[in-house]
Structure formats: C-alpha cells, structure tokens
Amino acid sequence: MTDTAPPAPGAGAPPWVPTQLELLTGADQRLVRTVDALAAEDLARPSLLPGWSRAHVVAHLALNAESLERVLSAAARGEQQPMYASPDARAADIEELAKAEVSELRERLMASTHCFARAAASLSGDDAWHGRFERTPGGGATFSVATVPLMRLREVEIHHVDLGADYTPAEWPEAFAAVLVESMTKRPYPQPFRVLARDLARTWDFGDGDPVANVTGDAASLGWWLTGRGDGADLTVDQERLPEVPSW
Numbered sequence: 001m002t003d004t005a006p007p008a009p010g011a012g013a014p015p016w017v018p019t020q021l022e023l024l025t026g027a028d029q030r031l032v033r034t035v036d037a038l039a040a041e042d043l044a045r046p047s048l049l050p051g052w053s054r055a056h057v058v059a060h061l062a063l064n065a066e067s068l069e070r071v072l073s074a075a076a077r078g079e080q081q082p083m084y085a086s087p088d089a090r091a092a093d094i095e096e097l098a099k100a101e102v103s104e105l106r107e108r109l110m111a112s113t114h115c116f117a118r119a120a121a122s123l124s125g126d127d128a129w130h131g132r133f134e135r136t137p138g139g140g141a142t143f144s145v146a147t148v149p150l151m152r153l154r155e156v157e158i159h160h161v162d163l164g165a166d167y168t169p170a171e172w173p174e175a176f177a178a179v180l181v182e183s184m185t186k187r188p189y190p191q192p193f194r195v196l197a198r199d200l201a202r203t204w205d206f207g208d209g210d211p212v213a214n215v216t217g218d219a220a221s222l223g224w225w226l227t228g229r230g231d232g233a234d235l236t237v238d239q240e241r242l243p244e245v246p247s248w
Contacts, residue, residue, distance in 0.1 A: 020149040021120055023176050027156040028113040031061070034165050035109055040102045048164045048229070057163050058105055059097035063090070064155050065112035068148050072119035075131045075145045082134040090136075120149060150183060158227055158248070169220040174200065177219035184226040184248075193243040195222050206243075213239045 035058055043055040052060075067083040074081030084090040097108065123129060123145075132142040143151075157176055160167050169177070178200055185204050192207030197219035205211060206226075215222065217235035225232040228247030235242065 019175070020153050020179065021117075023173065023179070024149060024153045024156065025117070026173065027153060027160070027176070028117075030167065030171075031156055031160045032106075032110055032113065034160065034163065034167055035106055038102075038163075038165060042165070043102060043105070046164070048162045053098065054163050054165065055098040055100075055105060056094055057159050058109055059094045059100075061155060061159055062105070062109040062112045063093055063097060065109075065116045065152065068152050069112070069116045069119045071133045071145065071148060072116070072123050075128045075133070076119070076123050078127065078131075080131065080133050082137050082139070084136050086136055116152060150179070154180060154183065154248075158229075161224070161229075169224040170218075172220045172223070174219060177223050178202065180223035181219055181226060184223070187246060189246075190244050195226075197222055213237055213243050215242060 038054065043058065044053055046052070047054045047057045049057060064083075070081050071083060097105065100108070129144075129146045131145045133145060134140075134142050153176065157172055157180070161169055172180075178197070181195065181197065181204055185206055187206075189207035191213070192205065192209040192211050193213040193215060194203055194205050194211040196203045196214065196216045198216060199218045202219075215225075215232075215235055215237045217225075217232075221230075221232075221234045224230050225235060225242070226245055226248075228245055232242045237243075
C-alpha cells in the first residue's frame, strides 16, 4: 500500500468523516505491513479472539471492508445495501477465505482497503451520507451511512491488535484512542461511571445517571478495556473493582 491518503470526501460529508478517513489510511497501512510480515505458519496460529486463527481475523477484515464498500457504493446510487446476506453466510465466507493461500489472503486484504477508500472518497451529497443500511436483511436495527468510516476504523485498529502479532493498543495514535473512547459512550452499561484519560487530560461519562466509579488510565488502555478486552490491570479505579463493560 502506498502512503498516499485518499481524496477528501465530497460535499455533504459530516464534519468528522474526513478525520476518520485520514486515521483509517494510516491504520490500513500499518495493518497491511503486519499481515505482509506473517508467514503461513504465523497466520495459522491462534489470534486473541477465541476460536479464530490470525487467518480468520485477516479474512474478516477483508470481507468487512468489501461489505462496507458495497454499502457506500449503494448509497452513492441512492440505494440501500445490507452488509451481509445473513449471519451464516458471513461466518461461512470467513471460514472459506481463512483457508486460502497466504498470497490470496494478503491480496484480498489490500484490494479491499483500496476499494473501500475509493468508495468513501467518491461519496458525495447529504442524502448519500445520511442514508441508512442494515447489517443483514430484515435484521431490525439500521445504521447511518455516516457511521461507516468509524465502523471501519474501529474494525481495523482493534482487530489489528487481536491478531496478537506485536501490535498493541499502545501503538494506536492518540487521535484514534480518543475517537474509540468517545464512541464507546454510546453503548449501554449496567452502572454509570466516568473515565479519565491521563495522557489526554480528558474525561468521559458512561451510562445514565451520576457516576458510581472513576476509572483512570491512558486513553489506549481505557479504549482496549472498554471493548471488553484485557483485564484492565494498568487502570486504576476508586472502588473495589472495575465497572462491568460489554464485549465489542
């Protein structure tokens, strides 16, 4: 992958989209470099995700980019396109691609990142960016097309760490760590709590109501914990244990 950033999105893109796409360009480059350095035996080893090898994670990332590219391309035509045909089809596609030759897996990943970037760069107009799509047909919940850059950015950065290939949350750009923590405030939590990112001197509130706990740490460590990963050993909390957080 080259170091050239994709063109800025067209008129009508929400103000946060260009920044997220710029972050995604760097995230894609780092991911591709990591995958290119993995031999066949490395890809066959377990990832940090239960039941998935590193090849499964790479396959998922390639297929996710392809699915979101279809969403963006459909939005540009004024149409709606679900991400996946069904949960079973998604799982089967990941299993199949994970068994592919290393060269095919790498090429599929790189091609998917380029296709996604082109689709995002070509999307223009308020109607396109504020259209909606489903994860699967008839799946109930719908999502704004404007959330696609964030969805893809989180997939790349979080699953890059999930590969277990020496890329850690500490290597996330501060801007992404802040975006990740901010995005996690939208989720439901059993109890309200507050986090303080020492390195950014910023706080965020989670859940409804007055916080019953305060969690402190670096933004990347907070973000990793908020995805339900890790034990939070490098975080501090002013009560007996860390608040409960759902897995992402």
